[in-house]
Amino acid sequence: MKKEIGIAIFFGVLLGLIVAIVMVSQVRKLGGQKAGTIQTKTSGSQPAKNNISALSVIEIKEPKEKDIVSKNSITIKGTTQKGSLIVMQSPARDVAFRTESEIFSTDFPLALGENVIAITAYPKDQKSRPQEKILTVYYLDEQ
Amino acid sequence: MKNILLTVFVGVFIFTISTFAQTTKESTPSSTRETKEIQEFKEKLASKVAELQKKNSKAISGIITDNLATRVGMKTLDNVTYEVKIDRELTKIYEIAKSQKKEIKASDLKKGSYIVVSGPESGRVINANYIYVDERFTTGSGKVTEVNSQESYLKILSMEKDTLILDLEVNTRRQIMDAKTLEIGTVGLSRIKEGDTIHYVYKPEDTGREKNRFTAQKILVIPQEYFLK
Secondary structure (H helix, E strand, O other): OHHHHHHHHHHHHHHHHHHHHHHHHHHHHHHHHHHHHHHHHHHHHHHHHHOOOOOOOEEEEEOOOOEEEOOOEEEEEEEEOOOOEEEEEOOOOEEEEEOOOOEEEEEEEOOOEEEEEEEEEEOOOOOOOOEEEEEEEEEOOOO | OHHHHHHHHHHHHHHHHHHHHHHHHHHOHHHHHHHHHHHHHHHHHHHHHHHHHHHHEEEEEEEEEEEOOOEEEEEOOOOOEEEEEOOOOOOEEEEEEOOEEEEOOHHHOOOOOEEEEEEEEEOOEEEOOEEEEOOOOEEEEEEEEEEEOOOOEEEEEEOOOOEEEEEOOOOOEEEEEOOOOOOEEEOOHHHOOOOOEEEEEEOOOOOOOOOOEEEEEEEEEEOOHHHHO
Protein backbone atom coordinates (compact mmCIF):
# COMPACT_ATOMS: atom_id res chain seq x y z
CA MET A 1 0.00 0.00 0.00
CA LYS A 2 2.71 2.46 1.05
CA LYS A 3 4.83 1.44 -1.92
CA GLU A 4 1.96 2.12 -4.35
CA ILE A 5 1.28 5.55 -2.85
CA GLY A 6 4.99 6.37 -3.17
CA ILE A 7 4.93 5.37 -6.85
CA ALA A 8 1.81 7.52 -7.44
CA ILE A 9 3.51 10.52 -5.80
CA PHE A 10 6.67 9.96 -7.86
CA PHE A 11 4.80 9.82 -11.18
CA GLY A 12 2.58 12.75 -10.17
CA VAL A 13 5.66 14.89 -9.44
CA LEU A 14 7.39 13.75 -12.63
CA LEU A 15 4.43 14.42 -14.92
CA GLY A 16 3.71 17.72 -13.16
CA LEU A 17 7.30 18.87 -13.71
CA ILE A 18 7.21 17.89 -17.41
CA VAL A 19 3.93 19.75 -18.04
CA ALA A 20 5.09 22.83 -16.09
CA ILE A 21 8.42 23.00 -18.01
CA VAL A 22 6.59 22.70 -21.35
CA MET A 23 4.08 25.42 -20.36
CA VAL A 24 6.71 27.91 -19.20
CA SER A 25 8.88 27.42 -22.29
CA GLN A 26 5.85 27.88 -24.60
CA VAL A 27 4.74 31.10 -22.87
CA ARG A 28 8.30 32.50 -23.10
CA LYS A 29 8.53 31.66 -26.79
CA LEU A 30 5.13 33.27 -27.51
CA GLY A 31 6.03 36.49 -25.65
CA GLY A 32 9.31 36.82 -27.58
CA GLN A 33 7.58 36.37 -30.93
CA LYS A 34 4.94 39.07 -30.24
CA ALA A 35 7.45 41.65 -29.06
CA GLY A 36 9.58 40.93 -32.12
CA THR A 37 6.67 41.50 -34.49
CA ILE A 38 5.94 44.97 -33.13
CA GLN A 39 9.59 45.98 -33.31
CA THR A 40 9.82 44.92 -36.93
CA LYS A 41 6.72 46.88 -37.88
CA THR A 42 7.89 50.04 -36.14
CA SER A 43 11.32 50.00 -37.69
CA GLY A 44 9.86 49.06 -41.08
CA SER A 45 7.74 52.20 -41.28
CA GLN A 46 10.63 54.62 -40.71
CA PRO A 47 12.33 54.77 -44.11
CA ALA A 48 9.09 55.60 -45.94
CA LYS A 49 8.78 58.80 -43.91
CA ASN A 50 12.10 60.15 -45.16
CA ASN A 51 11.55 59.09 -48.73
CA ILE A 52 11.40 62.33 -50.75
CA SER A 53 9.79 61.73 -54.08
CA ALA A 54 10.87 63.43 -57.26
CA LEU A 55 10.29 67.17 -57.03
CA SER A 56 7.23 68.64 -58.66
CA VAL A 57 6.74 72.39 -58.23
CA ILE A 58 5.59 71.96 -54.64
CA GLU A 59 4.96 69.05 -52.31
CA ILE A 60 3.63 69.39 -48.77
CA LYS A 61 5.16 66.78 -46.48
CA GLU A 62 3.73 67.98 -43.19
CA PRO A 63 1.06 68.29 -41.86
CA LYS A 64 -1.24 65.88 -43.65
CA GLU A 65 -4.46 67.02 -45.27
CA LYS A 66 -7.32 67.20 -42.71
CA ASP A 67 -5.01 66.69 -39.76
CA ILE A 68 -6.46 67.50 -36.33
CA VAL A 69 -4.17 69.43 -34.00
CA SER A 70 -4.61 70.73 -30.49
CA LYS A 71 -2.14 73.65 -30.75
CA ASN A 72 -2.73 77.07 -32.27
CA SER A 73 0.21 76.75 -34.67
CA ILE A 74 1.74 74.16 -36.95
CA THR A 75 5.00 73.71 -38.81
CA ILE A 76 4.47 73.37 -42.53
CA LYS A 77 7.19 71.38 -44.24
CA GLY A 78 7.54 70.71 -47.92
CA THR A 79 9.74 70.55 -50.96
CA THR A 80 9.97 72.82 -53.97
CA GLN A 81 12.56 74.19 -56.37
CA LYS A 82 15.37 76.15 -54.78
CA GLY A 83 14.83 79.92 -54.95
CA SER A 84 11.04 79.66 -55.31
CA LEU A 85 8.76 82.28 -53.79
CA ILE A 86 6.37 80.58 -51.37
CA VAL A 87 3.17 82.40 -50.45
CA MET A 88 0.96 80.96 -47.72
CA GLN A 89 -2.41 82.48 -46.97
CA SER A 90 -5.24 81.65 -44.59
CA PRO A 91 -7.86 83.80 -42.87
CA ALA A 92 -5.45 83.96 -39.91
CA ARG A 93 -2.12 84.89 -41.57
CA ASP A 94 -0.16 85.68 -44.75
CA VAL A 95 3.43 84.55 -45.16
CA ALA A 96 5.85 85.08 -48.08
CA PHE A 97 9.44 83.88 -48.31
CA ARG A 98 12.02 82.66 -50.78
CA THR A 99 13.33 79.10 -50.37
CA GLU A 100 17.06 78.69 -49.83
CA SER A 101 17.05 74.97 -50.59
CA GLU A 102 14.66 72.38 -51.97
CA ILE A 103 13.24 71.79 -48.51
CA PHE A 104 11.29 74.46 -46.67
CA SER A 105 9.80 74.62 -43.20
CA THR A 106 7.89 77.43 -41.52
CA ASP A 107 5.65 77.92 -38.52
CA PHE A 108 2.11 78.98 -39.29
CA PRO A 109 -0.58 80.16 -36.83
CA LEU A 110 -4.03 78.58 -36.76
CA ALA A 111 -7.44 79.90 -35.83
CA LEU A 112 -9.78 77.74 -33.77
CA GLY A 113 -11.78 75.46 -36.07
CA GLU A 114 -11.16 74.80 -39.75
CA ASN A 115 -8.08 76.37 -41.35
CA VAL A 116 -7.94 76.43 -45.13
CA ILE A 117 -4.39 77.37 -46.11
CA ALA A 118 -3.48 78.16 -49.71
CA ILE A 119 0.20 77.42 -50.37
CA THR A 120 1.54 78.69 -53.67
CA ALA A 121 5.02 78.20 -55.14
CA TYR A 122 6.32 80.59 -57.80
CA PRO A 123 9.43 78.91 -59.25
CA LYS A 124 12.55 81.00 -59.82
CA ASP A 125 12.59 79.69 -63.37
CA GLN A 126 9.59 81.57 -64.71
CA LYS A 127 9.10 79.08 -67.51
CA SER A 128 7.64 76.79 -64.86
CA ARG A 129 4.07 77.58 -63.94
CA PRO A 130 3.20 78.46 -60.34
CA GLN A 131 1.44 75.73 -58.43
CA GLU A 132 -1.07 76.04 -55.63
CA LYS A 133 -1.92 73.49 -52.92
CA ILE A 134 -4.86 73.87 -50.57
CA LEU A 135 -4.20 72.42 -47.14
CA THR A 136 -7.01 71.96 -44.62
CA VAL A 137 -6.04 71.59 -40.97
CA TYR A 138 -8.36 71.49 -37.97
CA TYR A 139 -7.36 73.16 -34.74
CA LEU A 140 -9.85 71.68 -32.30
CA ASP A 141 -9.62 72.49 -28.63
CA GLU A 142 -11.29 69.27 -27.45
CA GLN A 143 -11.56 69.83 -23.70
CA MET B 1 -7.81 1.60 -3.45
CA LYS B 2 -7.64 2.68 -7.04
CA ASN B 3 -9.54 5.84 -6.19
CA ILE B 4 -7.12 6.74 -3.44
CA LEU B 5 -4.13 6.25 -5.74
CA LEU B 6 -5.74 8.31 -8.49
CA THR B 7 -6.58 11.12 -6.07
CA VAL B 8 -3.02 11.18 -4.74
CA PHE B 9 -1.60 11.19 -8.27
CA VAL B 10 -3.81 14.04 -9.52
CA GLY B 11 -3.30 16.07 -6.35
CA VAL B 12 0.49 15.78 -6.51
CA PHE B 13 0.41 16.48 -10.25
CA ILE B 14 -1.53 19.75 -9.89
CA PHE B 15 0.47 20.85 -6.85
CA THR B 16 3.76 20.25 -8.69
CA ILE B 17 2.67 22.21 -11.77
CA SER B 18 1.47 25.23 -9.80
CA THR B 19 4.46 25.26 -7.44
CA PHE B 20 7.01 24.89 -10.24
CA ALA B 21 5.38 27.47 -12.50
CA GLN B 22 5.05 29.95 -9.64
CA THR B 23 8.64 29.43 -8.48
CA THR B 24 10.00 29.80 -12.01
CA LYS B 25 8.01 32.98 -12.55
CA GLU B 26 9.08 34.70 -9.36
CA SER B 27 12.63 33.66 -8.70
CA THR B 28 14.68 33.40 -11.90
CA PRO B 29 16.10 36.46 -13.72
CA SER B 30 14.69 35.19 -17.01
CA SER B 31 11.16 35.31 -15.63
CA THR B 32 11.68 38.92 -14.54
CA ARG B 33 12.75 39.75 -18.07
CA GLU B 34 9.74 37.85 -19.34
CA THR B 35 7.38 39.81 -17.10
CA LYS B 36 9.00 43.02 -18.33
CA GLU B 37 8.57 41.91 -21.93
CA ILE B 38 4.92 41.07 -21.32
CA GLN B 39 4.44 44.46 -19.68
CA GLU B 40 6.12 46.20 -22.62
CA PHE B 41 3.99 44.19 -25.01
CA LYS B 42 0.85 45.26 -23.14
CA GLU B 43 1.95 48.90 -23.23
CA LYS B 44 2.69 48.71 -26.95
CA LEU B 45 -0.66 47.06 -27.53
CA ALA B 46 -2.43 49.79 -25.54
CA SER B 47 -0.59 52.51 -27.44
CA LYS B 48 -1.47 50.85 -30.76
CA VAL B 49 -5.13 50.69 -29.75
CA ALA B 50 -5.06 54.37 -28.75
CA GLU B 51 -3.36 55.21 -32.05
CA LEU B 52 -5.97 53.27 -34.00
CA GLN B 53 -8.79 54.99 -32.12
CA LYS B 54 -7.22 58.36 -32.89
CA LYS B 55 -6.80 57.31 -36.51
CA ASN B 56 -10.44 56.29 -36.73
CA SER B 57 -11.52 59.59 -35.21
CA LYS B 58 -11.45 62.29 -37.83
CA ALA B 59 -12.80 65.73 -38.54
CA ILE B 60 -15.23 66.30 -41.37
CA SER B 61 -16.76 69.63 -42.32
CA GLY B 62 -19.91 70.42 -44.21
CA ILE B 63 -23.24 72.17 -44.33
CA ILE B 64 -26.20 71.08 -42.20
CA THR B 65 -29.03 69.76 -44.35
CA ASP B 66 -31.41 68.87 -41.53
CA ASN B 67 -31.48 68.70 -37.74
CA LEU B 68 -33.51 66.08 -35.90
CA ALA B 69 -32.15 66.77 -32.38
CA THR B 70 -30.22 63.50 -31.99
CA ARG B 71 -29.19 63.28 -35.63
CA VAL B 72 -27.92 65.90 -38.05
CA GLY B 73 -27.66 65.53 -41.80
CA MET B 74 -24.52 67.06 -43.30
CA LYS B 75 -23.28 67.52 -46.84
CA THR B 76 -19.59 68.20 -47.51
CA LEU B 77 -18.33 70.57 -50.18
CA ASP B 78 -17.63 67.46 -52.31
CA ASN B 79 -21.36 66.60 -52.07
CA VAL B 80 -20.82 63.62 -49.78
CA THR B 81 -23.65 63.22 -47.27
CA TYR B 82 -23.09 62.12 -43.67
CA GLU B 83 -25.31 61.31 -40.75
CA VAL B 84 -24.00 62.93 -37.58
CA LYS B 85 -25.20 61.19 -34.43
CA ILE B 86 -25.48 63.33 -31.32
CA ASP B 87 -25.27 61.79 -27.88
CA ARG B 88 -27.00 64.09 -25.39
CA GLU B 89 -24.54 63.15 -22.65
CA LEU B 90 -21.29 62.90 -24.58
CA THR B 91 -21.41 65.19 -27.60
CA LYS B 92 -20.15 68.72 -26.98
CA ILE B 93 -21.39 71.43 -29.33
CA TYR B 94 -19.67 74.79 -29.71
CA GLU B 95 -19.97 77.89 -31.82
CA ILE B 96 -16.71 79.53 -32.90
CA ALA B 97 -16.58 83.30 -33.13
CA LYS B 98 -13.39 85.35 -33.29
CA SER B 99 -11.27 82.32 -32.29
CA GLN B 100 -13.36 81.80 -29.14
CA LYS B 101 -15.74 78.92 -28.56
CA LYS B 102 -19.10 79.12 -26.86
CA GLU B 103 -21.10 76.04 -25.88
CA ILE B 104 -24.50 75.79 -27.54
CA LYS B 105 -27.34 73.24 -27.65
CA ALA B 106 -28.14 70.74 -30.38
CA SER B 107 -31.32 72.69 -31.07
CA ASP B 108 -29.16 75.71 -31.96
CA LEU B 109 -27.75 73.89 -35.00
CA LYS B 110 -29.47 75.50 -37.96
CA LYS B 111 -29.94 74.21 -41.47
CA GLY B 112 -27.36 75.83 -43.74
CA SER B 113 -24.79 76.32 -40.96
CA TYR B 114 -21.22 75.23 -41.64
CA ILE B 115 -19.99 72.70 -39.09
CA VAL B 116 -16.85 70.75 -38.27
CA VAL B 117 -17.58 67.37 -36.71
CA SER B 118 -15.01 65.21 -34.95
CA GLY B 119 -15.48 61.62 -33.85
CA PRO B 120 -15.26 58.05 -35.11
CA GLU B 121 -16.72 57.57 -38.57
CA SER B 122 -18.01 54.39 -40.12
CA GLY B 123 -19.96 54.06 -43.33
CA ARG B 124 -20.86 57.76 -43.65
CA VAL B 125 -22.10 57.85 -40.05
CA ILE B 126 -20.16 59.94 -37.54
CA ASN B 127 -20.65 59.43 -33.83
CA ALA B 128 -19.91 63.02 -32.90
CA ASN B 129 -17.65 63.73 -29.98
CA TYR B 130 -17.50 67.43 -30.84
CA ILE B 131 -19.40 69.68 -33.22
CA TYR B 132 -18.16 73.19 -34.00
CA VAL B 133 -20.25 75.74 -35.85
CA ASP B 134 -17.60 77.57 -37.84
CA GLU B 135 -17.23 80.20 -40.54
CA ARG B 136 -16.53 78.98 -44.04
CA PHE B 137 -13.78 80.65 -46.03
CA THR B 138 -12.51 80.18 -49.57
CA THR B 139 -8.90 80.93 -50.49
CA GLY B 140 -7.36 81.24 -53.91
CA SER B 141 -5.11 83.21 -56.22
CA GLY B 142 -5.04 84.63 -59.72
CA LYS B 143 -4.27 87.70 -61.84
CA VAL B 144 -5.93 91.08 -61.55
CA THR B 145 -7.69 91.81 -64.85
CA GLU B 146 -9.55 94.98 -63.85
CA VAL B 147 -9.27 97.53 -61.05
CA ASN B 148 -12.42 99.58 -60.47
CA SER B 149 -11.59 102.36 -58.03
CA GLN B 150 -15.01 104.00 -58.24
CA GLU B 151 -16.97 100.89 -57.22
CA SER B 152 -14.04 99.53 -55.25
CA TYR B 153 -13.82 96.07 -56.76
CA LEU B 154 -11.24 93.89 -58.48
CA LYS B 155 -11.88 91.53 -61.36
CA ILE B 156 -9.67 88.46 -61.13
CA LEU B 157 -8.83 85.54 -63.40
CA SER B 158 -8.21 82.67 -61.00
CA MET B 159 -5.60 79.93 -61.44
CA GLU B 160 -8.47 77.65 -62.47
CA LYS B 161 -9.36 80.20 -65.21
CA ASP B 162 -12.58 81.33 -63.50
CA THR B 163 -13.50 85.01 -63.46
CA LEU B 164 -14.20 86.42 -60.01
CA ILE B 165 -15.29 89.84 -58.77
CA LEU B 166 -14.09 90.77 -55.31
CA ASP B 167 -15.57 93.79 -53.56
CA LEU B 168 -13.15 95.57 -51.26
CA GLU B 169 -14.98 96.95 -48.26
CA VAL B 170 -13.87 98.92 -45.24
CA ASN B 171 -13.16 95.74 -43.30
CA THR B 172 -11.20 94.09 -46.14
CA ARG B 173 -7.57 93.65 -45.13
CA ARG B 174 -5.47 94.88 -48.09
CA GLN B 175 -1.82 93.86 -48.21
CA ILE B 176 1.04 93.90 -50.69
CA MET B 177 4.38 92.08 -50.77
CA ASP B 178 7.45 94.25 -51.32
CA ALA B 179 9.09 93.07 -54.55
CA LYS B 180 12.60 93.42 -53.10
CA THR B 181 12.38 92.63 -49.40
CA LEU B 182 9.32 90.32 -49.60
CA GLU B 183 7.95 92.10 -46.55
CA ILE B 184 4.18 92.40 -46.32
CA GLY B 185 2.61 95.84 -45.82
CA THR B 186 -0.72 97.54 -46.35
CA VAL B 187 -1.83 98.81 -49.77
CA GLY B 188 -4.48 101.13 -51.18
CA LEU B 189 -6.56 100.32 -54.25
CA SER B 190 -4.66 102.95 -56.27
CA ARG B 191 -1.43 100.92 -56.07
CA ILE B 192 -2.99 97.74 -57.44
CA LYS B 193 -2.53 97.30 -61.20
CA GLU B 194 -3.88 95.03 -63.89
CA GLY B 195 -1.46 92.13 -64.28
CA ASP B 196 -0.57 91.95 -60.60
CA THR B 197 -0.84 88.56 -58.94
CA ILE B 198 -3.34 88.41 -56.11
CA HIS B 199 -4.09 85.98 -53.28
CA TYR B 200 -7.51 86.30 -51.67
CA VAL B 201 -9.80 85.03 -48.93
CA TYR B 202 -13.55 85.45 -49.05
CA LYS B 203 -16.72 84.01 -47.55
CA PRO B 204 -18.66 82.22 -50.30
CA GLU B 205 -21.96 83.82 -49.34
CA ASP B 206 -24.67 84.90 -51.70
CA THR B 207 -24.44 88.69 -51.98
CA GLY B 208 -27.56 88.98 -54.10
CA ARG B 209 -25.52 90.20 -57.06
CA GLU B 210 -23.59 88.23 -59.68
CA LYS B 211 -22.97 84.58 -58.81
CA ASN B 212 -19.20 85.05 -58.99
CA ARG B 213 -19.15 88.23 -56.87
CA PHE B 214 -18.07 88.15 -53.24
CA THR B 215 -16.81 90.40 -50.50
CA ALA B 216 -13.10 89.94 -49.91
CA GLN B 217 -12.01 89.28 -46.34
CA LYS B 218 -8.39 89.91 -47.24
CA ILE B 219 -6.12 90.25 -50.24
CA LEU B 220 -2.37 89.93 -50.72
CA VAL B 221 -0.94 91.46 -53.88
CA ILE B 222 2.31 90.22 -55.45
CA PRO B 223 3.33 93.14 -57.69
CA GLN B 224 4.27 92.29 -61.27
CA GLU B 225 7.65 93.94 -60.68
CA TYR B 226 8.66 90.90 -58.64
CA PHE B 227 8.42 88.72 -61.74
CA LEU B 228 10.19 91.20 -64.05
CA LYS B 229 13.55 90.82 -62.31
